[in-house]
Amino acid sequence: MSRTVEFTGTTAVVTGGASGIGKGLARAFLASGCHVVIADVDEAALAAAAHELGVLGVRTDVTDPDSVSALAERAVAEFGEVHVVCNNAGVGPQGPIAGLGLDDWRWMLDVNLYGVIHGLQAFLPVLERNDDWGQVVNTSSMSVFFPPAGLGPYVAGKAAVLGLTEVLAAELQAAGSLVGATALLPGAVHSNIKNSLRTRPSTGATALRDVDVSLSGRHRFLDPEDVGAMVVEAVRRNDPYVVTHGEWLPRAADRHARLQA
């Protein structure tokens, strides 16, 4: 469906916006002329980032559907509409599958998968109200294509996010919707994600040292601002994927070609 994207005066909401990639997304949408709302569970980091960027910060826990609905209501109350939602909040690696408890799986999937699902439930109806365009951006990960040892629940959640975003894009297109969906697949990006290990429920034998981070070691780390600029451009074009580390692009593009066939 062809559409014209004008960012000035529109609103972008970014979950996990207090840090790392989310903060980079917020900066990029701000620079493109959007109003920006950042949402995060970390109240102190949220307040600092909102102050630094000069944007509205709304304390949100993406694992709680009511909290995400309240975020959508607040953004609409403040700005009248939302054109972009970046379901980006996420937590990091955990360790080998054999050492994980069910609580570890549930915690990771609650944030990384259900956090995205709650975002879709709350924001899709809002985006569909626009008479011009709207875009969902869901953060998956390149680890889906090169799954390193130690990232079982992480890769499971991110693979699900990639799959549901592809399905959503196809459904929106089939319905002739002016809303599009993009999967963001970052490779290694400078952020605080390793710190999120501290908050995992099970503090058993598994630790970051057990996780094979060779995926990160082999590839140049990007800055969140680079990722933000790529995403803004992808939203402009309604690209189905943003693959931050170009060497993997053909694989994602093949997937999309198959999807369209």
Ligand code: NAD
């Ligand atoms: P980060 O830790 O710097 O930022 C993640 C933010 O999400 C934090 O501010 C954190 O407080 C917030 N968050 C965590 N749980 C939340 C919850 N329940 N509700 C609301 N906010 C919550 O990490 P990042 O690397 O910028 O991560 C952003 C996204 O990018 C994540 O989905 C991550 O999986 C993905 N990703 C990152 C990389 C990388 O190399 N940094 C690579 C691939 C994918």
